[in-house]
Amino acid sequence: MAELRGEKGVSRIFAEYHVGDAVVRLRQRDNGLLYEVEEPALTDGVKKSLDQAMDEYVKRGTNPEELVKKYSRRLSSSEVVALRYYLLRELRGFSKLQVFMYDDQIEDFTITMPGPVRLIHRLAPHYEWIESNVVVESDEELDKLVKLVIERSGGSITPASPVVEILTPSFDRVAGVLRGEVSLHSSITVRKFPRSPYSLARLVKLGTLRSEVAAALWLAVELKCNVIIAGLTGSGKTTLLNSLLLQLPKNYKIVTIEEHPEINLKDHPGWLPLYARLPTSPAARQTAIPLTQLLKAALRHRPTIIAVGEARAEEVQDMITAASVGHGTATTLHTDDLDHMVKRLTSHPMNLRQDQVALIDYAVFIVRMPDGRRRVKEVYENISGKWELIYDYESGKFKLPEKIGQKLAISYRGLEPYELAALEVRRRAEQLRAQARREEVVATA
Numbered sequence: 001m002a003e004l005r006g007e008k009g010v011s012r013i014f015a016e017y018h019v020g021d022a023v024v025r026l027r028q029r030d031n032g033l034l035y036e037v038e039e040p041a042l043t044d045g046v047k048k049s050l051d052q053a054m055d056e057y058v059k060r061g062t063n064p065e066e067l068v069k070k071y072s073r074r075l076s077s078s079e080v081v082a083l084r085y086y087l088l089r090e091l092r093g094f095s096k097l098q099v100f101m102y103d104d105q106i107e108d109f110t111i112t113m114p115g116p117v118r119l120i121h122r123l124a125p126h127y128e129w130i131e132s133n134v135v136v137e138s139d140e141e142l143d144k145l146v147k148l149v150i151e152r153s154g155g156s157i158t159p160a161s162p163v164v165e166i167l168t169p170s171f172d173r174v175a176g177v178l179r180g181e182v183s184l185h186s187s188i189t190v191r192k193f194p195r196s197p198y199s200l201a202r203l204v205k206l207g208t209l210r211s212e213v214a215a216a217l218w219l220a221v222e223l224k225c226n227v228i229i230a231g232l233t234g235s236g237k238t239t240l241l242n243s244l245l246l247q248l249p250k251n252y253k254i255v256t257i258e259e260h261p262e263i264n265l266k267d268h269p270g271w272l273p274l275y276a277r278l279p280t281s282p283a284a285r286q287t288a289i290p291l292t293q294l295l296k297a298a299l300r301h302r303p304t305i306i307a308v309g310e311a312r313a314e315e316v317q318d319m320i321t322a323a324s325v326g327h328g329t330a331t332t333l334h335t336d337d338l339d340h341m342v343k344r345l346t347s348h349p350m351n352l353r354q355d356q357v358a359l360i361d362y363a364v365f366i367v368r369m370p371d372g373r374r375r376v377k378e379v380y381e382n383i384s385g386k387w388e389l390i391y392d393y394e395s396g397k398f399k400l401p402e403k404i405g406q407k408l409a410i411s412y413r414g415l416e417p418y419e420l421a422a423l424e425v426r427r428r429a430e431q432l433r434a435q436a437r438r439e440e441v442v443a444t445a
């Protein structure tokens, strides 16, 4: 942390770091924080060389590195850095949005109309959407940027198909809209997932959940229970689900089914990801592949665990069918309390019967706190259709899950189910705490 004397007196800098050759500062200002991007200086000399190099690229398609060599003869060493930076930014990168696309400290960034790019920063999530000093000047510039980001991420956005959601090769989720039919302005929102997905130990370290609760949920998923992780938007449901799936033994086959690719188990040898194909227009409805179809296909792959990224509609029926024949299932659900969860599950379009709801073993509720941290608030165990609160953050109460003991007792003889669950939860909680101590985590501001 540093104090700098700016034009308007003292302005405090909360963080300063490099993103490639650019410098980023989180600067305090009267009405909040500013995300300040300082890119290499675009001197007259750099600008002239850049224009010439771009010109040659358009005419001959010369390789950018050769262009840097050719057009940097009269430049100083820092100007050569700048030339390379801007050339790659324009020819291979994301133009004005380059830093936002590459800064791993950003959770989400968005532009919904001409004006500054806004973002949620991992070091200061409690500030919500903070402004940056990078400004999109006009609707035309915004159209161009939206197209550029989508195209360089491997997608395409056109007036005929103006709403696009894709995953970049580095696993960020890009949602773009082209103005015209559906919206007044073009817009883009990018959710940036951490480069390596959060491990369960990391979530323990971050204080999202206690090691014993983490150990119990880990066991629940491993023992093929049926688990729902519930919470509101951005509460950390998918992240928790991902971290639990990452704990699964290597000899498990995990089929994940999603509308939008978010779950990332790329280090697990038994991972089979399946993605729905959404209808992009009424005419394309016939070529759509819905989640329900994927769930049916998943069963033919003999999965150990089936995870549905987010349960929204009738696919829940297929998930419960899978549960009833002995597969483990896990999913996330957009709801924030138990009553509401059961109501959603039992009404249109999910339409589960009470006997089907009884097949769900655990419901985990996670919240985003006002300071931006995430916390597992409650865990319920469903015993023959009755939901019992086994963990409550407020009171600190934690009761060993009964079903885990019963399931463990099937394979380990000689001990009571309760003792088995206690031993196994303790052993795994210790392992997670040891791992958490080794985790390097940047504390939230």
Ligand SMILES: Nc1ncnc2c1ncn2[C@@H]1O[C@H](COP(=O)(O)OP(=O)(O)OP(=O)(O)O)[C@@H](O)[C@H]1O
Pocket: 107, 108, 191, 192, 193, 194, 203, 206, 208, 231, 232, 233, 234, 235, 236, 237, 238, 239, 240, 310, 332, 334, 373, 374, 375
């Ligand atoms: N426990 C956590 N601690 C800190 N940051 C977290 C935690 N969990 C998630 N995040 C960050 O919050 C953002 C949202 O997380 P995630 O996608 O898991 O939420 P979600 O509840 O599934 O959201 P949605 O409702 O949009 O599906 C991500 O950028 C993620 O990195």
Ligand SMILES: [Mg+2]
Pocket: 237, 238, 239, 310, 332
């Ligand atoms: Mg999610």
